[in-house]
Amino acid sequence: ETGVTQSPTHLIKTRGQQVTLRCSSQSGHNTVSWYQQALGQGPQFIFQYYREEENGRGNFPPRFSGLQFPNYSSELNVNALELDDSALYLCASSPEPAGLGETQYFGPGTRLLVL
Amino acid sequence: DQQVKQNSPSLSVQEGRISILNCDYTNSMFDYFLWYKKYPAEGPTFLISISSIKDKNEDGRFTVFLNKSAKHLSLHIVPSQPGDSAVYFCAASARGSSNTGKLIFGQGTTLQVKP
Numbered sequence: 001e002t003g004v005t006q007s008p009t010h011l012i013k014t015r016g017q018q019v020t021l022r023c024s025s026q027s028g029h030n031t032v033s034w035y036q037q038a039l040g041q042g043p044q045f046i047f048q049y050y051r052e053e054e055n056g057r058g059n060f061p062p063r064f065s066g067l068q069f070p071n072y073s074s075e076l077n078v079n080a081l082e083l084d085d086s087a088l089y090l091c092a093s094s095p096e097p098a099g100l101g102e103t104q105y106f107g108p109g110t111r112l113l114v115l
Numbered sequence: 116d117q118q119v120k121q122n123s124p125s126l127s128v129q130e131g132r133i134s135i136l137n138c139d140y141t142n143s144m145f146d147y148f149l150w151y152k153k154y155p156a157e158g159p160t161f162l163i164s165i166s167s168i169k170d171k172n173e174d175g176r177f178t179v180f181l182n183k184s185a186k187h188l189s190l191h192i193v194p195s196q197p198g199d200s201a202v203y204f205c206a207a208s209a210r211g212s213s214n215t216g217k218l219i220f221g222q223g224t225t226l227q228v229k230p
Contacts, residue, residue: 033217040222042204042221043159045217048217092158103164104161104218105161106160108158109157
């Protein structure tokens, strides 16, 4: 059983640009969640996708959007990047939505720096 | 509004002794709690969880205690080993359609186990 993988590991963008981050969930996991972790803070929930539909969203603006594909891969897209978007972005997968008591398994993250 | 709080940013213990990491929460709707461990340049790794219907869960050297009346949980590591040195996050989730998939994390506690 393979774990959760993310790409790229590091990324540098400039303010106003757009970025796409990618995640590959564990096989058989129908749910993927994305989190933003700022330096010195715990991860903050961005949104979750279950069976290719958004299934919950945190306090993030619409310029944060996502996609989930049938092959257990997913994307986080951020438009009009701001300096405060600099953070570690984590994806996590689980068989079912975590609100039903399922444990989420995290990937290593993508570190995004916005200049 | 920090719904999950880890008030100790760091903890240092001697190898072989007990490590106790604490976490407080404010939302009485939380019904599932998890502890994650995070090494630098890696994603959070699931350690142990507890449902609100229990007050204790044990897995090897790790035990989580839940005190619902005090809205407090703790993670005990006995005996502590140098390899346990990492950042520890507690997280909580609640059932309900608006909360599905949303893990709320504390700020983390950095544990250092000295040989």
